Amino acid sequence: MDSPFIYNKFVTGKNFIGRRGDCTILGNMISQGEHVSLYEPPRSGKTSLIQQTLFSLRMSGRNFTVGQFSVLNIRTVEEFLVRYGSTVIRMVASTPAEYARTVAQYLEGTHFVFDEKEFADRDVLLSPSWELDDEDVKAVLRLPFRLSADKGTRLVLIIDEFQNVVETEDGDRILRPLDAVMKEEADAGRKNFSMVLSGSRVNAMKAIFERGLLFHRRVTRVRLSDVDEREIADHVAKGFLSSGKVIEKNLLAGACKLFRNHFWYINHFAAICDSMTKGFIMEPVLVEALNTLVSIHEPRFRAVMNGLTTHQVNLLRATVDGYVRFSASEVIRAYSLNSSANVKRVKDALMKKEILTFDEEDKPSFLDPLFEYWVKKYFFEVKEA
Numbered sequence: 001m002d003s004p005f006i007y008n009k010f011v012t013g014k015n016f017i018g019r020r021g022d023c024t025i026l027g028n029m030i031s032q033g034e035h036v037s038l039y040e041p042p043r044s045g046k047t048s049l050i051q052q053t054l055f056s057l058r059m060s061g062r063n064f065t066v067g068q069f070s071v072l073n074i075r076t077v078e079e080f081l082v083r084y085g086s087t088v089i090r091m092v093a094s095t096p097a098e099y100a101r102t103v104a105q106y107l108e109g110t111h112f113v114f115d116e117k118e119f120a121d122r123d124v125l126l127s128p129s130w131e132l133d134d135e136d137v138k139a140v141l142r143l144p145f146r147l148s149a150d151k152g153t154r155l156v157l158i159i160d161e162f163q164n165v166v167e168t169e170d171g172d173r174i175l176r177p178l179d180a181v182m183k184e185e186a187d188a189g190r191k192n193f194s195m196v197l198s199g200s201r202v203n204a205m206k207a208i209f210e211r212g213l214l215f216h217r218r219v220t221r222v223r224l225s226d227v228d229e230r231e232i233a234d235h236v237a238k239g240f241l242s243s244g245k246v247i248e249k250n251l252l253a254g255a256c257k258l259f260r261n262h263f264w265y266i267n268h269f270a271a272i273c274d275s276m277t278k279g280f281i282m283e284p285v286l287v288e289a290l291n292t293l294v295s296i297h298e299p300r301f302r303a304v305m306n307g308l309t310t311h312q313v314n315l316l317r318a319t320v321d322g323y324v325r326f327s328a329s330e331v332i333r334a335y336s337l338n339s340s341a342n343v344k345r346v347k348d349a350l351m352k353k354e355i356l357t358f359d360e361e362d363k364p365s366f367l368d369p370l371f372e373y374w375v376k377k378y379f380f381e382v383k384e385a
Contacts, residue, residue, distance in 0.1 A: 004239030005271040010047040012055050017235050018227035026053045033191030035219045038198045039205035041367045043264035067091040070160040077173045085140045086125040110136045138177045145185045148192040155193045162197040163204035179214040203351040229256045236270050247281040260369040301374045315346045319364050
């Protein structure tokens with residue numbers, strides 16, 4: 001039975017709520033051959049936005065070929081290049097003979113070959129024949145640009161968990177030549193290929209695209225806009241009505257506020273409510289559903305807190321208490337943070353662990369709204385006002 005509350009996969013069509021403007025922005029950029037970065041916390045709607053945008057472009061008659069891979073489990077530069085190159089080649093070729101011709105033509109003079117045995121045994125299109133050098137790296141990164149230009153086909157490459165490039169033995173061996181290739185292609189005026197670089201570790205993506213010198217004016221960030229609370233409430237209320245259940249809108253407003261309109265959590269929460277009653281959904285049902293949702297995620301939250309030092313826990317408590325200027329002498333004393341130099345180290349650690357992020361004014365915020373709720377209520381036992 002199909003559920004109106006989908007939280008186990010991305011959504012498109014009637015289940016895609018809000019963010020129509022984001023789709024328009026992303027669609028225009030892809031159509032113009034621009035490169036995009038998209039970084040938001042896990043399960044915040046990045047994949048749904050990308051897929052809804054591609055769906056809308058196809059419905060409008062745009063023709064393009066899409067390739068996609070994830071860097072989640074990649075830990076070496078060689079693995080990245082093999083995955084990248086193989087994905088791109090599959091976008092324009094479909095048989096072993098075509099694979100072999102493409103590699104021979106476009107990677108001639110590199111240390112990459114198409115090995116028939118490797119392909120038969122492991123479905124691998126690119127095999128290094130020697131230790132890779134810098135020219136090998138650039139040749140593979142240039143592949144989609146050359147293929148799209150030569151074949152007259154618009155290509156779109158989606159790379160998920162892109163921030164994990166820095167987890168390889170030398171992330172700069174990928175990032176710097178990629179930036180250089182993008183510059184070369186932009187200078188040449190070629191606009192037939194778009195790259196969508198998506199990541200769920202917000203601070204790690206910021207370190208690549210905001211704090212460094214790479215990709216300036218070559219990759220544009222598309223931010224997920226907030227989904228209107230009323231639109232979420234209407235969607236959830238209609239979902240309950242489809243199974244003969246009724247809920248008051250003011251109760252939904254409270255759930256939206258708690259989850260900061262994080263639609264994945266709201267859908268999961270609504271699905272739990274939906275399974276717990278057959279008629280009117282009253283406040284006790286919502287409370288029990290929230291407790292159930294918290295219990296599902298609590299082991300993960302406990303593991304996060306168990307991995308923090310005392311100073312990191314103390315700075316989190318200061319954040320919960322509403323402080324922003326952690327280096328102020330009274331805050332350092334009250335929360336045993338030792339020194340302003342230590343405060344910086346602690347902030348950096350919490351950002352690296354993707355617990356907090358800081359805006360342009362250095363104001364902190366929790367990346368995960370349910371984790372924030374759990375930390376306040378169950379870890380620090382803060383009483384509700």
